[in-house]
Structure formats: C-alpha cells, structure tokens
Amino acid sequence: MTPSPTLGIRAVHSPLDRWLAAGAFYTFARNHNxxxxxxxxxxxxxxxAAAARSALGLRLALLPYLYTAxxxxxxxxxxxxxxxxxLQPDDPQAHDAQLQTMDFFCTGTRHNVLRQPAVSLNP
Structure with a gap:
C-alpha cells in the first residue's frame, strides 16, 4: 500500500475542506506540506476544520469495516x-462516473458504500 497525500497543492479553504473529506477514506489519511x-x-x-471533523468522525465509525475489508x-x-x-464495464454511463468508487467494507453487498468526492472548485 502506498499512501497518497490528501492535499499537496497551494491550499485555500474551499478545495482543502473537500480534499480532507475525500482523503478520510484513503487507507492512509494524511496531509502534508x-x-x-x-x-x-x-x-x-x-x-x-468542520469538514475534517465530520469526515474523520465518519472514518472512525467505519474503521472496523475498513479493517475487515x-x-x-x-x-x-x-x-x-x-x-x-x-463493476459494469459494458455500461457507457459507468465510464462517465470517473470519481465514483465502490468501497467494499464487508463481504455482503448490503455493507458496500458508493462514494463520489466533491473535489472540484465548481461542482
């Protein structure tokens, strides 16, 4: 596993809060400068700060499932x-959803999480 930085660009609060929220789901959730x-x-x-608290709180709640996965x-x-x-290679619409990720937190399908981070400045 290789860690990916949560944010490695010049920070302004708008993309920072979005990248912190997205980065909370990384295996290694870290920020660097x-x-x-x-x-x-x-x-x-x-x-x-509010986005980080919310996202990291969710990460902590999901951590047992992430560990199990x-x-x-x-x-x-x-x-x-x-x-x-x-997951749907024959569906052209699935190819348009480039930021969507299916996270497999348990072996059953009812425990999966579909996420799409809002990381652009103009969503």
Whole structure:
C-alpha cells in the first residue's frame, strides 16, 4: 500500500475542506506540506476544520469495516475499493462516473458504500 497525500497543492479553504473529506477514506489519511508553503492544516479555516471533523468522525465509525475489508482482501484476494466502471464495464454511463468508487467494507453487498468526492472548485 502506498499512501497518497490528501492535499499537496497551494491550499485555500474551499478545495482543502473537500480534499480532507475525500482523503478520510484513503487507507492512509494524511496531509502534508513543505516548509515555507501556504498553511493547509484544517484548523486554519473553520470550514475546513468542520469538514475534517465530520469526515474523520465518519472514518472512525467505519474503521472496523475498513479493517475487515483489508483483511478479507489480504486473505481471500480482491480489493477494498474499485471504480464503478470496473463493476459494469459494458455500461457507457459507468465510464462517465470517473470519481465514483465502490468501497467494499464487508463481504455482503448490503455493507458496500458508493462514494463520489466533491473535489472540484465548481461542482
């Protein structure tokens, strides 16, 4: 597993709160910055702090399922998350949903989560 940074661009509060919410579902949910760059910690902007609290609260609630999904993927094969188009490769509309991801938190279909992060500035 390779961690992906939650945000590695010049931060302004609007994309930061969206990327923090999206990044909460990453296996390694982390943020990083370089010395001398614009601060991008969630506490810098109230909207980003609220988004981080909400998203990380949901992450903590789902953590047992995420752990189980990783264990199942490790022991039985498979994946924890897949793009929607990979589940319906013959559906042209599925290919248009490039940001949608189906997360497999349990082995049964009733425990799956479909998510689509709102990361663009103009949704």
């Amino acid at each position: 370089t010395l001398g760059a614009t601060p991008q910690e969630a506490y810098v902007w109230p909207a980003a 990783h264990h199942t993927a490790h022991t039985r094969g498979g994946s924890v998350a897949r793009p929607v188009w990979s």
